[in-house]
Amino acid sequence: MSDPLRVSGSLRNRLALILIGGAAILALFLVLLVRSYAAQIAQQGQDQVLGASVTSILDTAIIQDGQVEVDFPYSALSMLSTPSDDRVFHAIYQDDTLLSGYASLTRDATRAPALPAYATAEIMGTAVRRASASRTLIGADQRTTITVIVAQTQDALSGTLNRISRTVAGFGIGFFLLATALALWASSSTIGQLQRLTQSVTKRGPQDLRPFDKPVPTEMVPLVSSLNTLMGRLDQSLNRSEDFIAEAAHRVRTPLATVRSHAEAMLQRVGREENRATVRSMMRAIDESSRAAGQLLDHAMITFRADHLERDTFDLVELVQDLVVRLTPVAELKDVTVRLDGPEPVVISGDAILVQNAVRNILDNALKYAPGDSLVLVRVTNTPTPQVVVVDEGQGFPHAQIDTLADRFTRGDNAAGTIGSGLGLTIAQDVAEAHGGILDLSNRPEGGACVTLSF
Amino acid sequence: MRYIIVLIVWAVGFAAQAQDWEDQQRFGPQTDQPPLRVLSSTDTDLFAPVVDSFLAASPGVSIEYLVTSTASLDRIFRAAPDQYDVVISSAMDLQLKLANDGFARRLDGLDHPDWAEWRNSLFAFTQEPAAIVVNRAAFEGAAIPQTRQDLIETLRADPDRFRGRLGTYDVRQSGLGYLFATQDARASETYWRLMEVMGGLQTRLYCCSGDMIDDLADGSIAVAYNVLGSYAVARDDISDRIHVILPSDFPTTMMRTALVSGSTTQPDLAEAFVAHLISTQSQGGENTPLPPLKSGEENAGKAIITLEPALMTYLDAQKRRVFLREWENAMIQSP
Incomplete structure (x- = not known):
């Protein structure tokens, strides 16, 4: 009925993407934050042990017989045992002289803090964490500064960090998955409101242009109120055009009928043959106008109804039978026999008024072009599709025009002298198309036209 | 300068050659292949069965077994770590310090109880x-x-x-x-x-x-x-x-310990030797006069010197x- 709308992305996907992306960034941020915090705490733990080791070594420094002696306890290095068997290095300096330990642990000359100071350094090509502290010893005749440095590799620490990282990453992924599920739920529940509105629009009948009165979320109020306004205007304009059609039918048909009755009365009174001929041709013109007006209105009506097709189920045979009965007097005037061949009911779904109009136009045509004392056969069958076939014994359609005859205001070359507006087959075709069917025109080999209206 | 370095290298090499060993024996076939040089403080007759069983399983391999005291072993090895492939000593403290100072190669392929190894580089094989x-x-x-x-x-x-x-x-x-x-x-x-x-x-x-x-x-x-x-x-x-x-x-x-030199030229063979040594000893050390390494449960309550950095305290x-x-x-x- 309408062109497919151009689609630009999906609100739901966009919403879900933003929420999931946000969750991912948040999860990553959380993981990094917790990891760096854990690293800090783990480092503090190692520093504390290193500091305790330095202090316990430093505490044993004494001056004995003028010589510095550092008889540090076994536990000073024992406390540095780790599950990963980290390497341990120590150095004891008296002022700038290495008393014992690793010479590669150099003393930081500028600083000699009393409390342990920590730093990350490299010794023998290995990264270590080192703690150092100093103490000033005052002997009988000397004053000397002892500096102790203890360093340790960070295998256990990085093992701990890796474990923490894995755990935190697990939490992060869990958080992300949960957030993703929530995001999907949130976006689909939000879009659900839109879908409910769409469904209630789709479910409505063609004539239902009432405003929506179900409660909608705040954000959708402008959309729904615009939609309501639009439908209100549409309703109004449809009503107006229906009124216009009815009005026009009334305004055109009534005066024509009046004119025709006057002309008929005049024909009774006029005696001279040439005047009677004039009046007759006038009457024919009036008939033609009346019929044209009728068909124009039919066509307008059909166009309107086809846009708002209302489907009911009805029996096609019954409908055609009704028409045939109604047209029998006209047929008898021309000595044409109309025979209906519909052995079983053919139930279809559609707009009965439209179908009736279409079949009447086809039958009208057949009667118009059928020669006197001939047969018009109307067959209604259900195979292969529900269809109405009207066959006459007239001269058939002009071959050259058979494809364009159903166009608006097109009349066959052989129609001169027959009353017609050129809208009859157009109406039949419009009705067929509105019901998803086709109108097929052909000539029978033995002469006569064959019109098939199938659904 | 270059001549001096050459001279020093030659002198060190000569010193290593001229070392007075308590014992020096070569096991296995005489081949062109350089032998696996095992520097040890353990008497040869105690260690020979382990060497023999290793050689029986690896044809074509020869081992040079050099015995010296624990203190001189430490000195000799530190002077020329690339001259020796496996170092075996009963001085746990000196061995641990060697490992701590980076002279030992990590053997991550070996599976040994945690209490009997340090840093996967020092492995105990007797107690x-x-x-x-x-x-x-x-x-x-x-x-x-x-x-x-x-x-x-x-x-x-x-x-x-x-x-x-x-x-x-x-x-x-x-x-x-x-x-x-x-x-x-x-x-x-x-x-x-x-x-x-x-x-x-x-x-x-x-x-x-x-x-x-x-x-x-x-x-x-x-x-x-x-x-x-x-x-x-x-x-x-x-x-x-x-x-x-x-x-x-x-x-x-005390636990005797073995390590593979960090600058060994035959790392795979040295690792295989240590693997053989610790597996033989962990399985009860039958057919060797060396006391075996007992399992963790059997040692419960016994004071075994722990392999830990604190061993370096008295060094x-x-x-x-x-x-x-x-x-x-x-x-x-x-x-």
């Missing part, structure tokens, strides 16, 4: 208690002491009987002796009392367990303190003359100086 070994004849009619305290009382009760007939490690020379002494001192003050008493009785000082056991067997000395019990037990020929006591107050148990120059001064004070007394 041997320090023992008091006495000459049975010397204790004829007297009770054999079971603890250090008993020994002190026995020595005090009859000093003339034991004067000049006591033996222990000279901790200044022997790495293992120093390890035992420091661990004893760490465990109890009884150690220092014992040293005082022994010092007063002109104790003889030995470099090695073997010499001490020999003197004990021929009756030159009556008591040897802190001898490797395994060496004494291994001597079938003198088992009727000596008695091995594992002091029940605080037994000190610190300050600590060593203080300890040796105390030890000399106690042990070397003028009569």
Whole structure:
């Protein structure tokens, strides 16, 4: 009925993407934050042990017989045992002289803090964490500064960090998955409101242009109120055009009928043959106008109804039978026999008024072009599709025009002298198309036209 | 400059070649392949069965087994770590310091209980208690002491009987002796009392367990303190003359350890050798005179010297100086 709308992305996907992306960034941020915090705490733990080791070594420094002696306890290095068997290095300096330990642990000359100071350094090509502290010893005749440095590799620490990282990453992924599920739920529940509105629009009948009165979320109020306004205007304009059609039918048909009755009365009174001929041709013109007006209105009506097709189920045979009965007097005037061949009911779904109009136009045509004392056969069958076939014994359609005859205001070359507006087959075709069917025109080999209206 | 370096390299090489070994043996076929050089403090006859079983499983491989004392082993290896592939020593502290200083190669492919390895580079393969070994004849009619305290009382009760007939490690020379002494001192003050008493009785000082056991067997000395019990037990020929006591107050148990040199030229072979060594020893060490490594459950409650960085405490120059001064004070007394 309408062109497919151009689609630009999906609100739901966009919403879900933003929420999931946000969750991912948040999860990553959380993981990094917790990891760096854990690293800090783990480092503090190692520093504390290193500091305790330095202090316990430093505490044993004494001056004995003028010589510095550092008889540090076994536990000073024992406390540095780790599950990963980290390497341990120590150095004891008296002022700038290495008393014992690793010479590669150099003393930081500028600083000699009393409390342990920590730093990350490299010794023998290995990264270590080192703690150092100093103490000033005052002997009988000397004053000397002892500096102790203890360093340790960070295998256990990085093992701990890796474990923490894995755990935190697990939490992060869990958080992300949960957030993703929530995001999907949130976006689909939000879009659900839109879908409910769409469904209630789709479910409505063609004539239902009432405003929506179900409660909608705040954000959708402008959309729904615009939609309501639009439908209100549409309703109004449809009503107006229906009124216009009815009005026009009334305004055109009534005066024509009046004119025709006057002309008929005049024909009774006029005696001279040439005047009677004039009046007759006038009457024919009036008939033609009346019929044209009728068909124009039919066509307008059909166009309107086809846009708002209302489907009911009805029996096609019954409908055609009704028409045939109604047209029998006209047929008898021309000595044409109309025979209906519909052995079983053919139930279809559609707009009965439209179908009736279409079949009447086809039958009208057949009667118009059928020669006197001939047969018009109307067959209604259900195979292969529900269809109405009207066959006459007239001269058939002009071959050259058979494809364009159903166009608006097109009349066959052989129609001169027959009353017609050129809208009859157009109406039949419009009705067929509105019901998803086709109108097929052909000539029978033995002469006569064959019109098939199938659904 | 270059000539000087060449000269130094040559001189070091020459020094290594010219090393006086306690023992030096080559196992396996004479091939062009360089032999796996094993630097060890363990007597060859104790170690030979392990070497033989390894060679039986790896044809074409030869092993050069070099024996020296623990202290000189440490010195020799530090001077030329690329000359040796596997280092085996009973001085746990020196071995641990080698590993700590980065001389050992990490063997991550080996599976060994956590308490018997350090950093996957130092692997224990025996456990041997320090023992008091006495000459049975010397204790004829007297009770054999079971603890250090008993020994002190026995020595005090009859000093003339034991004067000049006591033996222990000279901790200044022997790495293992120093390890035992420091661990004893760490465990109890009884150690220092014992040293005082022994010092007063002109104790003889030995470099090695073997010499001490020999003197004990021929009756030159009556008591040897802190001898490797395994060496004494291994001597079938003198088992009727000596008695091995594992002091029940605080037994000190040492583990022999092996490491692969970080600059070895045959890392795979060296690793295979160490793997063979520890698996043989962990499975009970049958067919070898070396005491096996027991399982964790069997060791519950036993004081085994832990493989930990603290072992390096007494290797610190300050600590060593203080300890040796105390030890000399106690042990070397003028009569």
